[in-house]
Amino acid sequence: xxxxxxxxxxxxxxxxxxxxxxxxxxxxxxxxxxxxxxxxxxxxxxxxxxxxxxxxxxxxxxxxxxxxxxxxxxxxxxxxxxxxxxxxxxxxxxxxxxxxxxxxxxxxxxxxxxxxxxxxxxxxxxxxxxxxxxxxxxxxxxxxxxxxxxxxxxxxxxxxxxxxxxxxxxxxxxxxxxxxxxxxxxxxxxxxxxxxxxxxxxxxxxxxxxxxxxxxxxxxxxxxxxxxxxxxxxxxxxxxxxxxxxxxxxxxxxxxxxxxxxxxxxxxxxxxxxxxxxxxxxxxxxxxxxxxxxxxxxxxxxxxxxxxxxxxxxxxxxxxxxxxxxxxxxxxxxxxxxxxx
Numbered sequence: 215x216x217x218x219x220x221x222x223x224x225x226x227x228x229x230x231x232x233x234x235x236x237x238x239x240x241x242x243x244x245x246x247x248x249x250x251x252x253x254x255x256x257x258x259x260x261x262x263x264x265x266x267x268x269x270x271x272x273x274x275x276x277x278x279x280x281x282x283x284x285x286x287x288x289x290x291x292x293x294x295x296x297x298x299x300x301x302x303x304x305x306x307x308x309x310x311x312x313x314x315x316x317x318x319x320x321x322x323x324x325x326x327x328x329x330x331x332x333x334x335x336x337x338x339x340x341x342x343x344x345x346x347x348x349x350x351x352x353x354x355x356x357x358x359x360x361x362x363x364x365x366x367x368x369x370x371x372x373x374x375x376x377x378x379x380x381x382x383x384x385x386x387x388x389x390x391x392x393x394x395x396x397x398x399x400x401x402x403x404x405x406x407x408x409x410x411x412x413x414x415x416x417x418x419x420x421x422x423x424x425x426x427x428x429x430x431x432x433x434x435x436x437x438x439x440x441x442x443x444x445x446x447x448x449x450x451x452x453x454x455x456x457x458x459x460x461x462x463x464x465x466x467x468x469x470x471x472x473x474x475x476x477x478x479x480x481x482x483x484x485x486x487x488x489x490x491x492x493x494x495x496x497x498x499x500x501x502x503x504x505x506x507x508x509x510x511x512x513x514x515x516x517x518x519x520x521x522x523x524x525x526x527x528x529x530x531x532x533x534x535x536x537x538x539x540x541x542x543x544x545x546x547x548x549x550x551x552x553x554x555x
Contacts, residue, residue: 240465253280263380274494370517395525402523412512428500435482442472490529
């Protein structure tokens with residue numbers, strides 16, 4: 215087991231300062247969201263790697279199509295998520311997230327430094343080694359739920375490793391470098407499938423529309439894969455190269471409409487550090503719907519590729535001191551939310 219490296223002091227503070235400055239409305243503009251075809255992956259991998267690298271270094275946000283996850287499996291995962299969130303609050307409370315963990319159900323619990331208010335959502339986190347038996351809904355309550363989510367988690371892991379393999383090669387690592395560092399057979403595996411339910415705005419009052427469904431943030435992980443439902447929009451991004459401005463009001467945000475068959479992907483802070491800042495982590499948020507838009511509930515299913523807790527993060531150019539994934543995430547969570555993993 216590799217040693218636990220302590221990060222240089224000051225990183226968490228600067229990250230918190232950055233997030234606390236990005237809560238403003240900003241402006242909106244249209245940008246092209248790169249769309250990358252993963253079909254015939256093994257034969258076309260060099261061309262796919264080039265396209266992914268261009269998108270990740272310039273924008274940090276892209277969509278993949280022909281990615282290998284069947285539409286029927288995506289639909290089934292959303293249906294299972296809907297059944298879970300339809301359970302009574304008292305029953306969902308049996309699966310509540312434990313302090314210090316990243317598994318289980320939580321309700322309006324995530325307060326972003328960018329807004330100071332809780333995101334208008336509930337969620338259920340699945341990190342397989344931490345689940346045990348008590349955090350899975352009983353088979354009698356939700357038949358087939360655990361099997362469905364385990365299958366969908368694995369499908370997303372496989373897709374994430376395809377994409378990360380392309381980045382590994384371009385960074386000078388071997389093709390399986392990130393796969394080894396996201397090993398699901400390890401007890402230190404911490405990639406997470408998250409089911410998110412944003413509350414309906416159908417009976418909302420005027421001032422309710424002034425808040426955010428999810429405040430502006432960047433993800434802590436290496437790579438996020440996001441499944442959305444067509445017609446349930448609201449996701450906005452600010453590309454990595456444009457997100458270092460000091461004035462939050464000057465940030466320009468772009469809507470990312472959900473497209474059937476597309477998985478929306480973004481680089482996370484962990485991979486940005488692992489790449490010596492060559493790959494760009496991207497700010498994103500979920501805005502409230504406008505009054506003339508769909509106002510019903512919004513479901514999304516993100517999968518977070520987070521390196522195993524004992525993986526050592528250091529880029530090929532050694533721009534930053536080495537740090538384990540566990541220490542890195544603990545540092546980020548302490549800075550943003552005042553707690554550890």
